[in-house]
Amino acid sequence: MLSQLNGYTPELLYLLHGDPAELAEMLSTMRPADVADAMNHLDPGAAAKVLAAIPFDLAVQVLDQPELESKAKIFGALDAAVAAPMLEAMSADERADIFRHLTEGERHRFIKLLDEQTRHELERLLDYEPDTAGGIMTTEFVSVPAAWTVEQTLRHIREVGQAKETVYTIYVVDRDQRLVRAVSLRDLLLAERTMPVVDVVERIPVSVLHTQNRDEVTRLISKYNLLAIPVVDEHQRILGIVTVDDVIDAIVHERSEDVVRFGGMGGFDESYNSLGFVAMIKKRAPWLCALFLSEMLTATAMQKFQGEIERAAVLAMFIPLVMSSGGNSGSQATSLIIRALALREVKLSDWWRTAIKELPTGLTLGAILGVIGIVRILLWQKLHLFDYGVHYQRLAITIGVALVGIVGFGSLAGSMLPFLLRKLGFDPASASAPFVATLVDVTGLVIYFSVAYLILHGTLL
Secondary structure, eight states, X not given: OOSOXXXXXXXXXXXXXXXXXXXXXXXXXXXXXXXXXXXXXXXXXXXXXXXXXXXXXXXXXXXXXXXXXXXHHHHHHSOHHHHHHHHHHSOHHHHHHHHHHSOHHHHHHHHTTSOHHHHHHHHHHHTSOTTBHHHHOBSOOEXXXXXXXXXXXXXXXXXXXXXXXXOSEEEEEOTTOBEEEEEEHHHHHHSOTTSBGGGSOOSOOOOEETTSBHHHHHHHHXXXXXXXXXXXXXXXXXXXXXEHHHHHHHHHHHHHHHHHHHTTXXXXXXXXXXXXXXXXXXXXXXXXXXXXXXXXXXXXXXXXXXHHHHHOTHHHHTHHHHHHHHHHHHHHHHHHHHHHHHTTSSOGGGHHHHHHHHHHHHHHHHHHHHHHHHHHHHHHHHTTSOOOOTTHHHHHHHHHHHHHHXXXXXXXXXXXXXXXXXXXXXXXXXXXHHHHHHHHHHHHHHHHHHHHHHHHTTTTO
16 A cells, blocks of 8 residues: 555556556545545546546545645636535635635536525635635634533534534633633643633733735734634624645745846745646736846946947946845845734835935945955966956056946835835845846946946046
8 A cells, every 4th residue: 555645646546447446445545635645646536537537535645735726727627516515614714715716607507506504605706806714714713602611512512523624712701792801722621521611811802804904914923822713793703714735835825926027026825836838828928027127237238338348348348246146135135124014013104214224235245255356366367367457456446346336226126116015015036136136237237337437437448
C-alpha cells in the first residue's frame, strides 16, 4: 500500500479505469491531503471520476482540502445528483469558495439542489468580499445561551459537535445573539457542572467585524494565540468564526499572489502545471507590455544624453552597473516596507519617519558601492586590464558620486512607493520589482549624466 500518492497518478488512473472498487479501497487508507495532491495532476474530468468512485466521506474530506486545485472545474464535470450531497456535507467556507469560482449557469444548476438552510447560509457567505473576515469565516461553530450551565453546554457539544468544524471554543450569547463570552473546552471540563457557563471566564472575547480585512484577522489570531476568532456584526451579534487553518490557507494564497505580483505578473488561480498556454500569455503579456512601455522612458532619457555618450563612450560602459545598483536598492527597500505594512510595524502616517530612515541608509549604501566602483576603475587602470583614458581618475569619481545619488534615490523611492499605493487604495505588493527598477532607471540616468557633466565638463564632456 502506498504511504503517499504524490507521483502515483498513473496508478490512480489505471485503478480508476480498471477497477474502481480497488481504487476506493486503496484511497480509503490515504490522508485526504495526499489524495488531493494526487488529483491535482489529473484533468478535471478524471478528478471528478475519482471523487465519484471513492467513499463519500473521503470525497467530502478531499474537497475540504485547500490543497485541491480547480475545485470549480471538477464540480463542473460532476453530475449534479452526485455533486449536491457533497456540497451539503462540505464545510460552509469551502463550499462558498467553490461557488465563487463557478459560472453563473453552474451556480444555478447546483444551488437549486441544496436544502433551504444550506442555500440561505451559502448566499449569506457569498455576500461578503472574499478578502474580508466574513469572506473567509465558517458558520459551523457552537454557541449556547448565557443562561445555560456547564452541564447543559457539555451535553449540547456531544449532540452537535460532530457537525461543527471546531468545538475547541464555545461562544456564549445573550437573547439577541450578541457575543458575551468565549469559553474554551478545557475551561468547561475543569469547571463545576452546575456553574453558569457565562461565569466560567470573566474576560470579554476578542472578535472582528465581518468587514475587516483578513490581514487584521491574521494579526489578531497571531497576537492572542487563538485557534479561532469570532466574527460579529455592528451590533456584536456573532455571525461565524475564522479558524487558524482558514487564516493559514488565506496567507498561503495571498503570499503566492504577492510573489507573482511583485515579479510583475497577475495572480494565478491555478497551479503552474495546470495553467494552459493561453492563460499563461494572458497573465504575463499585459504586465510585460506595461513594463515595456515604462522602459521606453529609459530609452527616451538616453536619447536626451546621446551627445554626452558620443563624446565620452566610456560612460556607456557603466550605465548597466549604476542602474542595476539603484534598482536593487529600490527593490530591497520596497520589500522591507511591504512586509512592515503587512505586519503593521509601520502605518501610513509613518511615511516621513521611513523617509528619514531610508535616505541616509541609501546614501550610505551608495557610498559603499561607490568606493568599490572607484577602487575597481583605479585598480583595472593600474594593472593595465583596461585603459579608461587620461581622465580615468575623474571617471572613477563620477561613478562613485553617481552611485551615491542613484542608490540613495532608489532606497527613498522604493520605500515611498508602497505608502503611495496604500494611500491610493491599491495593494502595496503591486509595487513590483520591475516597476521599481524602471522608475529608478529613468531618474538614475538623469542623476548619472548630471554628475558626469559636472565632474567631466571641460575634459571628456
